[in-house]
Amino acid sequence: MSASRRAVLGAALGGAAGAAVGLSAATSAHAASWQQKWAPTASGDGLGAFETVEDDRADSHPAGHPHIYATGNDWRFTMHTVDRDTSTDRQRQEVTGLRTGSSYLKWTQGQTWRLTYSMYIPSSLKATTTFTHIMQMKQPGNGTSPIVVQSLRRVNGVQTIELNLPVAGVLVGRTDLDPLHDRWTDVDFQIKVGNGTAGSVRWILKSGSTTVIDESRTGVDTFLADRVRPKWGIYRSLGDTSGSLQDTYLLLTDLRGYQLV
Template identity: 70%
Template sequence: MTDSLHPVPGALPRPARRTLLGAALGGAVATGLPQLTGPAAAASWQQRWAPSARTDKLAAFETIEDDRADSHPSASPHIFTEGDNYRFTMHLVDRDTSTDRQRHEVTGMRDPAGGPYLRWKQGESWRVTYAMYIPSTLRATTTFTHIMQMKQPGTGSAPIIVQSLRRVGGAQTIELKIAEQDILVGRTPLAPLHDAWVDVDFQLTIGNGTSGTVRWILRKGGTTLIDARKTGVDTFLADRVRPKWGIYRSLGDTSDSLRDCHMLLTNMRGYQLI
């Protein structure tokens, strides 16, 4: 496929270098990390997940939610790999099982690919890093457009944390929120992310009540776009936390921002603090 939504692999720019990603973390931001003291000083981020889009394909993930309502079978698959990238393609005609929204997402992390999935449990600290390409066709909206979620697995469970593209005062932004408590972790303009590779570093301590912690870093080249952190927050519902990536958006946007679009992810890594 070689139309505008399915370019020849390699047609979009790849990250020129991994300035964010130190060798010790296989792609994670090394600068400005919180320093551990006392008994915790011996703990370190241990890599638990390092899928290759080229070789592992979608077997890297726990589940694939690709056009669950079978609304646009002629365009399937909507989630696939292009070289080293995971690609999520969304068309205006796509519909989820709830027809007021659209969803093409992957969930969880399998290590090794196709093997058991990793379980994020209460009291644990986890971290994911990856590079993200958001074209200018994937715009912020007045209603929800989520591109990463942390959820409790199960039908109907509410999101715990969402990374979203949101219109604020008419301006396009990208933000991270603790969803259930409606706590904003951080927000920054979306324009610098459009049509460029941006590195994401997301860190989570899973805690009930006030024992959770979240840190969210976005960098483009050598520039930090945002480095935000919240402590003393609730980051757990029940059972376990499971990450999700993709495009999940409402059709209720009032800013005329919905377009055929896509998103690319690459160099995905997962770590546990041990």
């Protein structure tokens, strides 16, 4: 990550903790602050940074292994058009969770968490008419519904990147994807884990020193049961009708996790 991108993220985290969405005045009065809980490096931790790794779960493309790996300071998620998930109408190369040594961080009701990282979306990773998710928040376990999804979606033929809360039925925000292709984009994401109307989120994308989007929602459902667990990678449907599916990849770097305490 360049020094300028580090400065941008550092400045964002250096702001008042009271800017966190859903933070009550009473909590803010007690000088709540973001405490770093997770700071892996691709070169040092590799895939050990994550709770689980879902690399070609169906073993559909052995010649392409590994699809997920560390390269220098980045984590790379490679997707080939021949790759298939266990449900053969879709593709999935993802990692889950925030591992710290022999354990992992658990996001539970009432907690507020923040993730910052940089992502490189090549022009070969296009928005589609069906789902293409590059980040999710879910309750662990098979068949659970996504709580948060950051997706690449075609809207009236235009490539966009958006953040949705499927359980709450809320579109948090959407912006053009084309200007973010073939460059590093900084992500700053906050979530207060809450059931019913007790949750909140904030989603910020920055390209260099330019804020591309900064959207928040409060009073939303961000919890199903047990806990919330982040996922990163490429998870996309094969039902696209725009001809946008091709061999591609996604790069992530400088992943950081913070808890508001």
